[in-house]
Amino acid sequence: MTMNLKSVILFGLLLGTAFAPARAETPEQKAERMEWFSRAKLGIFIHWGIYSTGKTSESWAFHNGYVSLDDYMKQREEFTAAEYDPALWADLIAQSGARYTVITTKHHDGFALWDTKAGDVSAVKSSPAGRDVIAPFAEEVRKRGVRLGFYFSLIDWPREDYTDIYRAGPVRYKIADEPERWQHFVDFNFAQLRELNETWKPDLYWFDGDWEHSAEEWRSKEIVDMLRSTNPGVIVNSRIQGYGDYATPELGVPVVRPESEWWETCMTINNSWGYRLDDDDYKSPHTLLCMLVDCIGLGGNLLLDIGPRADGTIPDEQVAVLKEFGRWTGKHAEAVYDTRAGIPAGHVAGYTSLSLDGKTLYVYLPYRPTESVEVKGLKSRIARVRVVGTDRELAWKQYNDISWSEVPGVYYIDVPEEALDEQITVLALDMEEPVRLYRGSGQILSFNEY
Known part of the structure; x- marks a missing residue:
């Protein structure tokens, strides 16, 4: 017995287990x-x-x-x-x-x-x-x-x-x-x-x-x-x-x-x-x-x-x-919904994510910093640091940012007690460009311009 496509589909519907094949999805x-x-x-x-x-x-x-x-x-x-x-x-x-x-x-x-x-x-x-x-x-x-x-x-x-x-x-x-x-x-x-x-x-x-x-x-x-x-x-x-x-x-x-x-x-x-x-x-x-x-x-x-x-x-x-x-x-909605995966572990003591355009690095702090938060390996420069969910901006310093070294300087962000959330504090590091990272093992300098 031969059956056309329409008959096959009808027969399948009666059985409840066959359906017209879905189109391939790109x-x-x-x-x-x-x-x-x-x-x-x-x-x-x-x-x-x-x-x-x-x-x-x-x-x-x-x-x-x-x-x-x-x-x-x-x-x-x-x-x-x-x-x-x-x-x-x-x-x-x-x-x-x-x-x-x-x-x-x-x-x-x-x-x-x-x-x-x-x-x-x-x-x-x-x-x-x-x-x-x-x-x-x-x-x-x-x-x-x-x-x-x-x-x-x-x-x-x-x-x-x-x-x-x-x-x-x-x-x-x-x-x-x-x-x-x-x-x-x-x-x-x-x-x-x-x-x-x-x-x-x-x-x-x-x-x-x-x-x-x-x-x-x-x-x-x-x-x-x-x-x-x-x-x-x-x-x-x-x-x-x-x-x-x-x-x-x-x-x-x-x-x-x-x-x-x-x-x-x-x-x-x-x-x-x-x-x-x-x-x-x-x-x-x-x-x-x-x-x-x-x-x-x-x-x-x-x-x-x-x-x-x-x-x-x-x-x-x-x-x-x-x-x-x-x-x-x-x-903290800004740092929850419109985000993508963060940077690899090791750059900061905390969880991270990125804004969809990659220009904001969110840092989630499940602890209370005693002085400052260290962020290392950022080749992109920070424009400002904000406490998400507030209108507060934070001060930071960068040490050992040597122009002729491929290893970027280390940032230290001051996070005062009164800026902390009772559960997890979120910092937004707004960058001058999409986040770029240094992922090397360090460098020995072979010259010094000073």
């Missing part, structure tokens, strides 16, 4: 699509689901055998969302200075937070909440100009048509032995993603769980093609077996910049992704802000996670962190 087109993400710098991750009772970790609790699947799923009975205020959530996110947010639409346990027609396990059908909790959140977030991202687990361990459930095994089946069963699961994934995509057209998808199967098995390329067929500007993270746009190192800022041009570090606010009754080990705002400027200095973003309770309230400790982030990012 590097310039991708850079344009990624521009908002590259400037965003801060996002807020939200882990919310039946695990938000605080009794267990999200999904891994039953997968790793710490609790039975039945006991884990019984937590649905306490997912009430009774105090859920999506407008308050959106306000806190916007006030934090975050330019995007990513909410868990479905974790590895298969519990969907929207009114999915593709399955029976959801906030609407199988919890006291009895309603779609994604819809009002998406509406409120977009009212505030914040980009909307959806976390979606490719894994759905409890489903009978998925291959695995427990880490220690045994597997339910092998795809090679039961391809029709696997196809049924793939169709289910496509159906749920189509619902999310056509209803909300999110700005970003944050996939997870791709390690359990290959790109061919997940139909990764087809997933991305399907999403972009109706949502062409959407950004996709790396966890889809090679078809994503940006890297996602987890729970630790990289020591060196990732190879990917675009990346983010996702980070918990305490030690847990979801709300936990027994986890009060919260990181301080100062610690988390240091992580933010570290990411900025390496040219990436920080995706900071919060974990609301099952009733929809957000713990006070998490609210306090978001508000302090808002104070700091609001004051």
Whole structure:
């Protein structure tokens, strides 16, 4: 039997796994699509689901055998969302200075937070909440100009048509032995993603769980093609077996910049992704802000996670962190959003970034200088030094600036106590030209004109 292209596409749409191929994207087109993400710098991750009772970790609790699947799923009975205020959530996110947010639409346990027609396990059908909790959140977030991202687990361990459930095994089946069963699961994934995509057209998808199967098995390329067929500007993270746009190192800022041009570090606010009754080990705002400027200095973003309770309230400790982030990012917006990766370590004791034109070097000081801040290896000359977020200019001196030496002199910037921010002080070194650096090991002078 022969089929023309139109028939092939129609047949694929019926199956839910084949779509017209996307046109090849040029590097310039991708850079344009990624521009908002590259400037965003801060996002807020939200882990919310039946695990938000605080009794267990999200999904891994039953997968790793710490609790039975039945006991884990019984937590649905306490997912009430009774105090859920999506407008308050959106306000806190916007006030934090975050330019995007990513909410868990479905974790590895298969519990969907929207009114999915593709399955029976959801906030609407199988919890006291009895309603779609994604819809009002998406509406409120977009009212505030914040980009909307959806976390979606490719894994759905409890489903009978998925291959695995427990880490220690045994597997339910092998795809090679039961391809029709696997196809049924793939169709289910496509159906749920189509619902999310056509209803909300999110700005970003944050996939997870791709390690359990290959790109061919997940139909990764087809997933991305399907999403972009109706949502062409959407950004996709790396966890889809090679078809994503940006890297996602987890729970630790990289020591060196990732190879990917675009990346983010996702980070918990305490030690847990979801709300936990027994986890009060919260990181301080100062610690988390240091992580933010570290990411900025390496040219990436920080995706900071919060974990609301099952009733929809957000713990006070998490609210306090978001508000302090808002104070700091609001004051230092110039040195947060429209920046690119800074200069290599060793030139100054602090984190750095550059303005987009390269003519301003931002220096982030997570400490209180006792006298002055040393900056070495700057071949470009400083025109002035400012304290970002204030109208204050600082004095500086340059020592050993010898005209016939290739090694530039060392700058010492006076930073008085009253100029310091309570968390991280930011200096703006406005240069006479785009920053140029000396990166050598020093020089022995063989003559002296004095």
